[in-house]
Amino acid sequence: xxxxxxxxxxxxxxxxxxxxxxxxxxxxxxxxxxxxxxxxxxxxxxxxxxxxxxxxxxxxxxxxxxxxxxxxxxxxxxxxxxxxxxxxxxxxxxxxxxxxxxxxxxxxxxxxxx
Amino acid sequence: xxxxxxxxxxxxxxxxxxxxxxxxxxxxxxxxxxxxxxxxxxxxxxxxxxxxxxxxxxxxxxxxxxxxxxxxxxxxxxxxxxxxxxxxxxxxxxxxxxxxxxxxxxxxxxxx
Numbered sequence: 740x741x742x743x744x745x746x747x748x749x750x751x752x753x754x755x756x757x758x759x760x761x762x763x764x765x766x767x768x769x770x771x772x773x774x775x776x777x778x779x780x781x782x783x784x785x786x787x788x789x790x791x792x793x794x795x796x797x798x799x800x801x802x803x804x805x806x807x808x809x810x811x812x813x814x815x816x817x818x819x820x821x822x823x824x825x826x827x828x829x830x831x832x833x834x835x836x837x838x839x840x841x842x843x844x845x846x847x848x849x850x851x852x853x
Numbered sequence: 854x855x856x857x858x859x860x861x862x863x864x865x866x867x868x869x870x871x872x873x874x875x876x877x878x879x880x881x882x883x884x885x886x887x888x889x890x891x892x893x894x895x896x897x898x899x900x901x902x903x904x905x906x907x908x909x910x911x912x913x914x915x916x917x918x919x920x921x922x923x924x925x926x927x928x929x930x931x932x933x934x935x936x937x938x939x940x941x942x943x944x945x946x947x948x949x950x951x952x953x954x955x956x957x958x959x960x961x962x963x964x965x
Contacts, residue, residue, distance in 0.1 A: 770951065781940055782942075782955050795950025795951075840887075842887075842951065846896045847894075
């Protein structure tokens, strides 16, 4: 069974640039959620994708957008980067089976905005 | 508003010194409570899911319990390799989104 993978591991960008982060879900999972984790904080929900559509969004501006592909992998795009966007970005995969609620996280992408 | 509060923020133990971490939650309807372990710079690693008050789960030196207002993660005879941040999260009923709401975590350091 393949776990959740994310790329790249680290990324350095400057303010105003755009970034794309990628996630491959765990084998058998069809739902991908993205979280932002600032230093010393718990992860904050950005949005979730199911069947290639956004299925719920947290308190993040529209410059945070995403995609899900037919193979259930996903991308997170952030436009017009701000210094406060510096964080660990986590992808979590899960399934929609009834009674199965666990989300499994990837290793994360550390984004630094200068 | 759904909320999760963890205490203490940090805990230092001697190897073999048992203790408990607390997770208090306020949620409109609890669908599940989750414990994760996170090592520095890594993604959270799933530990337990608890669904109803009175439920208990165990894994090696860890035991998680759940009441209607809080959950405890008991660590028995910890070892230095148990050092990590332990995160608690809740999933609320209702809505189509499986959105986890996390606490800020407890940073555990176990000294040999």
